[in-house]
Amino acid sequence: MSESEMNTLTIADAVKLLKIYGCDTENQDNSPxxxxxxxxxxLMVAQESEWENLGICADNLVQGLEALQSYLEALGYSYDFSQKDRKPENLEESVYIKFNTRKMNYYADTYTGNSRGVLVAMQGDDEAIIGTYGHFPLNLFNETSD
Structure with missing residues (x-):
């Protein structure tokens, strides 16, 4: 997609693009x-949703929380992770983190699956956008913009 096409991206185009990303990460285009x-x-689709649920599958808790924080900041949310007391016993094990932006709360648990990435479930009444999208790269919002 060219720069001019990106500037005229519609909600329908954005949803179509998000649907390309799934558990099959081998065929995803991760070019800049x-x-x-x-x-x-x-960001465009999230702006149209009422709230989001984020699901993070990561190699460990630190990686998962870093990804979660970067997604929350990109989506316009602020959350103090230092106050969270329920964490997996072993910080080095693979982890699944679920965050609800309506309740502004999360839980984390060990995870035995092989998937890595972020799922974003758009919530609300607009059937054109509601749904679960991803797995998106953990570092999607950590990379510098061009």
């Missing part, structure tokens, strides 16, 4: 241009 396009589409 595609990542920039993905960021824009995700």
């Amino acid at each position: 241009t595609a990542i920039k396009q993905l960021r824009k589409a995700l």
Whole structure:
């Protein structure tokens, strides 16, 4: 998608792009241009949702919380992670973190699956956008914009 096409991205185009990303990460385009396009589409659709649930599958708790924090900041949320007391016993094990932006709360638990990435479930009444999208790269919002 060219720069001018990215500037005229519609909600329908954004949803279509988000639906490309799934558990099959081998066929995803992770070029700088595609990542920039993905960021824009995700933020556009999230802006139209009422709230989001984020699901993070990561190698460990630190990696998962870093990804969660970067997504929350990109989506316009602020959360103090230092106050959270329920964490998995072993910080080095693979982890699943679920965050609800309506309740502004999360839980984390050990995870035995092989998937890594972020799922974003758009919530609300607009059937054109509601749904679960991803797995998106853990570092989607950590990379610098072009």
